[in-house]
Amino acid sequence: MIRAVIVDFDDTLCLTRAASFALENEVLAEMGRPPMSPDAHLSTWGEPLLDAMPKRSPGLDLPRFAALHRRALERHIADGRLDLIPAENLRALDEFVREGRAVFLLTSRTEDEVRHMSTAGHALAERVSGIYHAGNTRFRKPDPRAFDELLAATAIPPRQCVYVGDSPGDALAAGGAGLHFVGCLESGVRQPADFDSRHVDAFIDAFTDVVGVVRRLDRAGAGARPVAGDRVARQAT
Template structure:
């Protein structure tokens, strides 16, 4: 049985790339920097924010950026522009939980980027058993060791866990740790061919499809978690 469903945040649980592009350019404008192009943002999407920003804005003072980013982030969250979890995604989480699965988030975001999602009054509170981010993980994706803390805390075997994400880096981390992996294609940023070098247990076009995909995967014959991608069961 798949006991734990572990979920990426950006462009998996929430569609965020486009609004993050606007948010980060808003920050750059407030500190007197030129805006980045969408192409640069897309090419670095999926990297931890402060690792990506020197590529998005060469010569950027990261401390200044981080300080203003915190302010602008709160403005976007308060305005309902960022990290909106769609009702159908919440229902999918509830359906997974009803099937006896633990739900967790695992993201490369910093603790600052996750504060609002961890608030006691957030819609995710009570639905998740754990949240892993750059503040409580020693390693970040695509390093397979990003799952070390999760596996140690739960005592689960990797084969009892599934990770759903949107990027080849997500697949690389899950494959390396021995977890099952589902690729969520809802953002439209990735193509299936982008995952050819990785094992993918299922592709889904929208997040709620994960409920059926997990059930099908669980009922399918087990296969080794190495090698290239395979079609959806």
């Protein structure tokens, strides 16, 4: 069976691109810099923040931006402007736990950007078995080795894991590591044509659809990766 469901955070479990764009432009304004364009943000969306920002705002004082962003992030989270996970998505995670599956997060965010998710009382604290991020993994997606620490810690075979993400880089990382991959299209940023279909088991239009997809993967047999023809039959709409 599928024993572990591993979930990307941004624009997968939680739609965050618009809120992140506003937050980063707020910090740029605090630094006296012009705002980035929506196109500049979109073209680098999915990259680690401090890798993306020099492209979004050339000539940026990156250490100063990082320090100001850390404080702004705390304000936006405290004010409820960022990282509000929809209740129906949390119920989907609960369904996986009831079915005996472990749930993990794997994101390119830094440790500072995910610390609040593991604090007592956070909606994810009792739902996920672990959060893997830029601070406790050696490699970043799309490198398949981004899953090394998680797979080593759990000893779950890759073929019994599903990764749910929103980007082609997510698919490449999961496919290269031997995991099943489900592409979440809920943000509207990407379409199936943006992905290499060899690495995608199914697409979903809303995160909650992943519960049914994982059950179908179970019924199909998780012992071997599905072939291309199977993906069409299991496509979620």
